[in-house]
Amino acid sequence: MTFSKKVRALVGSENLFLLGALATVFVGFSWSTPLFLTASNFGSMAFQLPVLGLLTLAMMVPILSGGLNLAIIFQANISGLALATVLLHFGGPEAGVGAFLLGVLAALTAGALSGALMGLVVAYLGAHPILVSLAMMIFLRGLGEFLTKGGDISGFPPFMKTIGHGSLLGVPIPLLVFLAAAFVWHIMLRHSKHGFSVYMIGSNIKASEYSGLNTRRTLTMIYTISGIACAIAGILMAARFNSVRVGHGEALLLVTVLACFLGGLDPFGGFGRVVPVILALCILQALSSGLNLVGANQHLSTAVWGLSLIVVMALRWLADYINPSGRRRT
Structure with a gap:
């Protein structure tokens, strides 16, 4: 076995491609601006x-099952609103750790x-996940606007700033939370019965039912x-912005889908892993x-992200065209 084949077997062809893309981005911006390879930029x-990463993990599993969750942003915001409501009930800035845990x-x-309700409708009524999650998105947005009257809710205890802006042994606490969640996702998908069922449903839900899998329970989960x-x-x-608003993070919805597809998830379900998705997040x-840092308009980032997805799809189509038998479905 040649050295290149050994590296590909050890790292994985998908990860190797993404690592190469990440290195290219780093080299390009390092050459463009001296501010890129700095501790402050890496810290930023x-x-x-982490927030984008957690939302991407939330999008990842439904896609693996052949579905989609368009409500992730508003599920996050309504959850933040639930936290804020409890904190305000116990005094807002004077609320203690017990109130925060509650x-x-x-x-x-x-x-x-909110997720279980979507899962039950998809699993037991057979409704399409796009329609179900779209309905949930509209419902949660309307509910959140009603509860907040279209404004922000702020006034949290000072210790919450540590969660959003603090570090532990030099590593940002939000990043530690995301890495812990990513590790749990990896174990769940690759080393549990539930993960096996997710891949089976994404590959062929009818065959999964005939093989004896409880597809309804899995979809709900x-x-x-x-x-x-x-x-x-x-x-x-909530901890990072020190406020809760229904519209926080709306622009991240399509970026989570982009990260999943850039990370190698099959848009029809049945194939994908956590590590490539994390590498895709790092690239984005x-x-x-x-x-x-180079002073580009923020809208240019969105355009570049969209172009990246088109390029990735074109490269995958080319790879499948050249080697149609090399596609994995596990």
Whole structure:
């Protein structure tokens, strides 16, 4: 076996491609501006990435099952609103750690319930996930606007700033939360019965039913877990922005889909892994930060992200055309 084949076998062809793309982005922006390879820029990226990362994990599992969750942003915001409501009830800035933990429980419950409701409708009524999640998105947005009267809710205890802006042993706390969630996602998908069922449903739901898998229970769990990831993202957003608003993070919805597809997920379900998705997130975050440092308009980042997805799809089509038997479906 040649050296290149050994490297490809060890790292994985998908990861190798993404690592090469990440290195290219780093080299390009390092040459363009001396501010890119600085501790302050890396720190900024490390604080910005986790919320997008958690929302991407929330989007990832539904896509693996052949579905989609368009409600992730508003699930995160309604969860943050649940946290804020509890904190304000216990005095806002004077609320203690106990009130915060109760608020976290309320946030996780709100995210899980909204996800479970979507999962039940998809699983037991057979409704299309796009329509179900779109309906949930509209409902949560309207509910959030009604509860907040279209404004912000702020006035949280000072210790929440530590969660959103603090570090532990030099590593940002939000990044540690995201890495822990990514590790749990990896174990769940690759080393659990639930993960096996997710891939089977994404590959062929009818065959999964005939093989004896409880597809309804799995679908319900998929969207429940997605809602929990959204709730964690909502808690981090509340801690980072020191406020809760229904519209926080609206621009991130399509970026999560882009990160999933850039990370190798099959848009029809059945194939994808956590590590390539994390690498894709790093590429998108580096692109955004680099373009910001060179003074590019923020809308250019969105255009570059969209172009990246087109390029990736074209390259994958070319790879499948050249080697149609090399595509994996596991």
